[in-house]
Amino acid sequence: MTDWLMQNGTRLLEKIFEHVYMFAIALIVGILIAVPLGIFISRYRKTSQAIISVTSVLQTFPSLAVLAIMVPILGIGKIPAIVALSLYSLLPILRNTYLGIVNMSPGIVDVAKGQGLSSAQVLRGVILPLAAPVIMSGIRVSGVYLIAWTTLAAYIGAGGLGDFIYTGLQNYDINYILGGTIPVSLMAILFDLLFGKIEKKVTPKTHR
Amino acid sequence: MTVLFQYFSENWRYILIQSRTHFLISLYGVLLACLVAIPLGILLAYKKKSNSLSMMIANILQTIPSIAMLSVLMIFFGLGSNTVIIANFLYSLLPILKNTYAGITNVDPKLLDVAEGLGMTRIQRLFKVVLPLSISIIIGGIKNAIVVAVGITTVGTFVGSGGLGDIITRGINMVDAGEVVWAGAIGAAFMAVLLDILLGFVEKKLTPKQKRVSSF
Amino acid sequence: MKKNKKKLIYMVLIFCLNIILLTSCSCAFPGLGGSAQDNDIVIAGGNTTERQIVSEIVKQMIQHYLPESKVHIINNLGSTPIIYNSLINGDTNVAGVMYTGTSLTGELGMDPLGSAEETMEAVVKGYYERFDIVWFPSYGFENTYSFMLTKETKEKYNLNNTSDLEQYADVLRVGVDSAWLDRPGKDGYQGFLDVYGFGFDNLFSMDIGLVYEAIASDRLDIALGYSTDGRISSYDLVMLEDDRDLFPPYETSPVVTMDLLKQKPELEWILLKLQGQISLETMQDLNNAADELKTEPYKVAKNFLAENNFFEEVARSSLKEIPLYKDFDLDFEQD
The missing domain is CATH 3.40.190.10 (Periplasmic binding protein-like II)
Incomplete structure (x- = not known):
């Protein structure tokens, strides 16, 4: 293992960088789509169930197939990989955003409106801060999964730590497999810890 | 569409066999995990240990990418469906364990007091009060596990397990046959949804009719 | 407390039993194929x-x-x-x-x-x-490994042999099997670097099944594929000669x-x-x-x-x- 590290150290760093890069963009794109969508559908409770069902079915599509289908449409490399990954990140964030808003006691919003706040102000000042912990936990779950899923990007030439894992699998070399897996797991655990802290930070004092 | 239709009509028997393999591999893994994770979850809930070592291990297992897990297991356990069943087993531990723990700790302690007052033994309380009341949360965990397992089994084709992943790989190797890739993918998604609905029925059957009792 | 400890031991036992059941015995799970040990x-x-x-x-x-x-x-x-x-x-x-x-x-x-x-x-x-x-x-x-490309690309860059790729090594998008890139043998990428003396700037390591489609849809310029693959004729691809005998x-x-x-x-x-x-x-x-x-x-x-x-x-x-x-x-x- 140490020999392997000596030989592949710089490449390992490169792959870690690629991995983080794809993961971070995919997650940010996922958040930018899922949070507004979650806020939006929380106003239309009937259609919301349908939209959440659609995204959960999306989630069950095997990643292998989704990536293969992306090739003729979006080509190979990082972009189709990021698109596929952000699709996968949607569900937990969307569901939690929706639940966070819907489960808030309706009285709070009424009180805020009664005090003359506009809907935008209510959203920014009341709804989002109160739903933040639930949304954050959605992002946390999504992120942990996404770090692992980013390995599949190697399948369509996008690089990342998946390259090492594939090479290890194909060439039956445990050094490569572990060299890819251990950093991925460590990253996921770190992300989980970090976001656990953030989740606590954004929880309003009264909720603690 | 015509490609898909032609493929299905010519190979329906093969597709059925692969679906059956896929179904069994996913199911066996989750069932084995139930055998371990539910009793363990009950135990942890009784001891009120939310941050136990076993939970931590299950958590870490969850962060391992499926292809890596399968590769490592392949090196130790060889090729074929058993390796994928072990992977499914390991991935299913956390969702089931977590939900069992949550389900049981959520049972109203007042109810337990009442049950004790009625002279129920510990075992009776577990089977007649605690489990029926937490079953829907536990099954929720099993549902999560099964969706993941169906997905993992697709990747399992790389270690020679068979299943719908074989069809997806075939589609990838064919000329202009995105449809065949979709056929495998839709098959897997359909299976996940179907199992979800099935477990929903089981949940209904096992949940006591008057669940709302707890609000007295 | 004692009871719980006992239970814990049972748990561990069940766990081990599972794993042993799964692996040691030649018995496959009902409904699934056997192994060579049977x-x-x-x-x-x-x-x-x-x-x-x-x-x-x-x-x-x-x-x-x-x-x-x-x-x-x-x-x-x-x-x-x-x-x-x-x-x-x-x-x-x-x-x-x-x-x-x-x-x-x-x-x-x-x-x-x-x-x-x-x-x-x-x-x-x-x-x-x-x-x-x-x-x-x-x-x-x-069935040999071969660098392949569309006729249009071949004409555009005037490529005939594998060594002709050198002058365009910085612009060509090349897709290769992930097994080939780090393979231990001397016919892998390391061997290519030694024998041909150049590498590619835009090298994509990917699934071998996807490279042909990627060339056909102009997502790649060159791919390392198998010479017997049916998709070479389907997509009308041409192969470059391995003029320095890298591949055995x-x-x-x-x-x-x-x-x-x-x-x-x-x-x-x-x-x-x-x-x-x-x-x-x-x-x-x-x-x-x-x-x-x-x-x-x-x-x-x-x-x-x-x-x-x-x-x-x-x-x-x-x-x-x-x-x-x-x-x-x-x-x-x-x-």
């Missing part, structure tokens, strides 16, 4: 169409001549190292197709040899002496473990019936039938064997008659 014949297939078709041919040949035997295929194994390890570990005992060049530089760790005969000889002897596995004579076709000859053969041959000596003449029966053109047609015409490999194999009447007319022979195998200890009890 005294069944288990063929290692591959993730390429070619490996799947030829493995099916081998399976159906065995079933035809030995109707009572159980034959399984473990399919979609991604590379030769995986198949080789499955033979060594006893997960499988037959490999449908192995390539001489790949095994020469891979498992046997030797340098590429010039001629096909020398390569074959080295691999047959190496496998027999080192792994106790019998490498059969060739099916009659070769890759002749194709079935491979069987000695253990299995001892149990089923009939396999010797069954597999020898296939010797030289699949030409390069035939293999390309078979691949094409599966990939372009979308017939499943088992059907392609079935049709092929039906057309040739399972090679009933080919006389039974033994390996002893071939000079290369004359020193092999292959005297088994024939039924």
Whole structure:
């Protein structure tokens, strides 16, 4: 293992960088789509169930197939990989955003409106801060999964730590497999810890 | 569409066999995990240990990418469906364990007091009060596990397990046959949804009719 | 507290039992295929169409001549190292197709040899002496790695040989098999760097099945693919000559473990019936039938064997008659 590290150290760093890069963009794109969508559908409770069902079915599509289908449409490399990954990140964030808003006691919003706040102000000042912990936990779950899923990007030439894992699998070399897996797991655990802290930070004092 | 239709009509028997393999591999893994994770979850809930070592291990297992897990297991356990069943087993531990723990700790302690007052033994309380009341949360965990397992089994084709992943790989190797890739993918998604609905029925059957009792 | 400890021990016991149940015993789960430990014949297939078709041919040949035997295929194994390890570990005992060049530089760790005969000889002897596995004579076709591209790209850059790629190495988008990039043998990327003296700036390591489609849809300029792949003709691709002889000859053969041959000596003449029966053109047609015409490999194999009447007319022979195998200890009890 140490020999392997000596030989592949710089490449390992490169792959870690690629991995983080794809993961971070995919997650940010996922958040930018899922949070507004979650806020939006929380106003239309009937259609919301349908939209959440659609995204959960999306989630069950095997990643292998989704990536293969992306090739003729979006080509190979990082972009189709990021698109596929952000699709996968949607569900937990969307569901939690929706639940966070819907489960808030309706009285709070009424009180805020009664005090003359506009809907935008209510959203920014009341709804989002109160739903933040639930949304954050959605992002946390999504992120942990996404770090692992980013390995599949190697399948369509996008690089990342998946390259090492594939090479290890194909060439039956445990050094490569572990060299890819251990950093991925460590990253996921770190992300989980970090976001656990953030989740606590954004929880309003009264909720603690 | 015509490609898909032609493929299905010519190979329906093969597709059925692969679906059956896929179904069994996913199911066996989750069932084995139930055998371990539910009793363990009950135990942890009784001891009120939310941050136990076993939970931590299950958590870490969850962060391992499926292809890596399968590769490592392949090196130790060889090729074929058993390796994928072990992977499914390991991935299913956390969702089931977590939900069992949550389900049981959520049972109203007042109810337990009442049950004790009625002279129920510990075992009776577990089977007649605690489990029926937490079953829907536990099954929720099993549902999560099964969706993941169906997905993992697709990747399992790389270690020679068979299943719908074989069809997806075939589609990838064919000329202009995105449809065949979709056929495998839709098959897997359909299976996940179907199992979800099935477990929903089981949940209904096992949940006591008057669940709302707890609000007295 | 004591009770709980007991319970915990039970838990651990159940866990261990599970794992033992799963792995140690030869018993497969109900409804799922067996393994080589059940005294069944288990063929290692591959993730390429070619490996799947030829493995099916081998399976159906065995079933035809030995109707009572159980034959399984473990399919979609991604590379030769995986198949080789499955033979060594006893997960499988037959490999449908192995390539001489790949095994020469891979498992046997030797340098590429010039001629096909020398390569074959080295691999047959190496496998027999080192792994106790019998490498059969060739099916009659070769499948080499080759850089391929569309005609338009070829004309645009005026490319004829692999070495012509050098001047465009910084602009060309090149897709290669992830198994090739870090493969230990001297015919991998490291070998390419040594022999050709240049590398590519835009190198994508990806699944081999996807490279052809990626070229056809102009997502890649060059791909390293297999010369027998049916998609070369489907997508009208051309191959560049390996003008510096990086790649050794890759002749194709079935491979069987000695253990299995001892149990089923009939396999010797069954597999020898296939010797030289699949030409390069035939293999390309078979691949094409599966990939372009979308017939499943088992059907392609079935049709092929039906057309040739399972090679009933080919006389039974033994390996002893071939000079290369004359020193092999292959005297088994024939039924």
